[in-house]
Amino acid sequence: MTTSPILPPDDVVTVLPDDRMVFGMQLPIQSQSTLYVEEWERSAGPDELARVALACEAAGFFYVGVCDHTVIPGRLAPAMGTTWYDTVATLGWLAAVTTTIRLLSHIYVVALRHPLRSAKEFATLDKLSNGRIICGVGAGHVPEEFEAIGLAFATRGAATDEAIAGLAAGLNREFPDLPGPRWAASGLGLGPRPIQSPRPPIWVGGSSPAALRRAARFADGWLPQSLGPNVELLATLRRLRDEWREGAPLDIGAIANSCHVGTAPSSFELPPGTVCGPAEQVAESMLPFAEAGVGQVQVRFPARTVDELCDQIAAFGSEVLPLLSG
Numbered sequence: 344m345t346t347s348p349i350l351p352p353d354d355v356v357t358v359l360p361d362d363r364m365v366f367g368m369q370l371p372i373q374s375q376s377t378l379y380v381e382e383w384e385r386s387a388g389p390d391e392l393a394r395v396a397l398a399c400e401a402a403g404f405f406y407v408g409v410c411d412h413t414v415i416p417g418r419l420a421p422a423m424g425t426t427w428y429d430t431v432a433t434l435g436w437l438a439a440v441t442t443t444i445r446l447l448s449h450i451y452v453v454a455l456r457h458p459l460r461s462a463k464e465f466a467t468l469d470k471l472s473n474g475r476i477i478c479g480v481g482a483g484h485v486p487e488e489f490e491a492i493g494l495a496f497a498t499r500g501a502a503t504d505e506a507i508a509g510l511a512a513g514l515n516r517e518f519p520d521l522p523g524p525r526w527a528a529s530g531l532g533l534g535p536r537p538i539q540s541p542r543p544p545i546w547v548g549g550s551s552p553a554a555l556r557r558a559a560r561f562a563d564g565w566l567p568q569s570l571g572p573n574v575e576l577l578a579t580l581r582r583l584r585d586e587w588r589e590g591a592p593l594d595i596g597a598i599a600n601s602c603h604v605g606t607a608p609s610s611f612e613l614p615p616g617t618v619c620g621p622a623e624q625v626a627e628s629m630l631p632f633a634e635a636g637v638g639q640v641q642v643r644f645p646a647r648t649v650d651e652l653c654d655q656i657a658a659f660g661s662e663v664l665p666l667l668s669g
Contacts, residue, residue: 354511356544356563358445358477359594359638363668364629365405366659367641369449370395371652373428374410380424383648391649392433393440398653400444402660405639406477407441408449409433416487431464438472445475449566450548452483453510454502455492458526459533461506462513466537474538478514479566480507481548482557500553507545507561514542546594550576559583564594564638570616572597572635597637599629601645604658613645622662629667 359365372384372392384391399407411430415423434446446468453461461478469476482503483489486496494502502525509526512519513533521528537543546564547557550573558565559580567576577595584593603619613619618628632640642659646652 354515355588355591355593356539356542357592357594358544359405359564364633364637365639366664367404367406367408367445367447367639368399368643368656369408369410369641373433375424375426377422377424381646383646387649389436392437394649394653395656396437396441396444398656400441402656403664404444404656404660406445406447407437408447408479408641409437410449411451412485413452413455413488414485414491416485419485431468434468434476435471438468438475441475443475445477446472447477447479447546449479450481451479452488453480453506454482454494454499455488456506458506458509458521459513459519459528459531461510462519462533465510465543466514466533466535469537469539469543470535472538474543476537476539476543477564478510478543478545479548480510480545481566482554500557504557504561507547507557511542511545511561514545544594546596555580556583558593560587562593564596566596566641567598570598570600572632572637574635577635577637594638595636596639596641597632597635598641599632599643601643602628602655602659602663603645604655604662611645611647617645622658622666625659626663626666629663633667 372387375384396407409430410427412427415425430448430451437446465476465478482499489496489499505525509521512521514537517536518530518532544563546566547562548566550568565580601614601617602625603613603617604622604625607613607619618625629640644652644655646655
């Protein structure tokens with residue numbers, strides 16, 4: 344077995360239950376890419392965001408997710424929009440609004456921050472949320488974000504690896520040693536300490552070959568970008584995991600097609616690929632994820648209003664989740 348020079352094979356924190364598959368959702372409003380934003384979100388704010396998060400909590404969802412972009416260049420604004428709430432600020436606000444649901448950064452571009460800064464933020468969030476934070480991290484894809492803070496986009500892969508290792512060290516230890524080369528540090532105290540012991544979990548996002556290698560080497564969990572339980576990707580990920588950290592568990596995630604529980608109104612044109620039908624049909628569409636060994640699935644519900652979205656979340660929780668409880 345080849346071992347990681349930075350993270351030991353036994354430094355793994357898994358949080359998904361062993362006896363069932365769980366579900367999460369990326370929250371609306373906080374991320375308003377024109378590729379998927381619903382019209383009602385454009386005029387929505389904290390009240391609606393709280394309603395959706397609390398609906399997910401009441402429905403039995405495992406987590407809610409908040410995205411991360413610092414700046415959007417003009418060339419990408421027509422597709423991505425410019426409204427992206429700050430990840431850490433929004434998660435902190437959600438920590439006060441909710442009680443039990445886990446709070447996921449999805450995906451925090453970790454190389455844009457000093458690892459000590461990231462560790463400070465996530466440890467504080469974990470303290471304020473009573474141990475509910477999941478650190479979802481990734482390499483990012485917007486060159487201008489890196490250029491704006493003086494980092495080379497071309498070397499973001501190595502910077503991301505170092506930043507993840509530094510984040511783990513800062514969450515694990517009050518006085519972490521960061522070997523560098525970009526962010527070498529030692530003898531610096533870092534508090535408050537997180538509630539979760541030994542630290543909050545770190546899930547790596549992405550479906551590229553580099554992202555799979557990063558998840559296998561550094562992560563406690565994996566957040567793909569592609570839809571469905573991609574069996575080939577999962578086989579590659581598991582092979583790489585055994586090469587880097589033989590025997591180490593890994594919380595594996597997946598993204599489902601959009602869902603609509605029940606019959607959609609004739610006036611509502613659902614996005615292509617949406618699974619629409621009774622609870623049994625929606626539940627059946629989730630079975631391939633369980634068969635592939637996926638532990639958590641991210642779902643999405645097309646909706647024309649916040650009321651409609653909350654109703655769909657509630658229906659999924661009360662009608663679909665019981666059918667998947669085993």
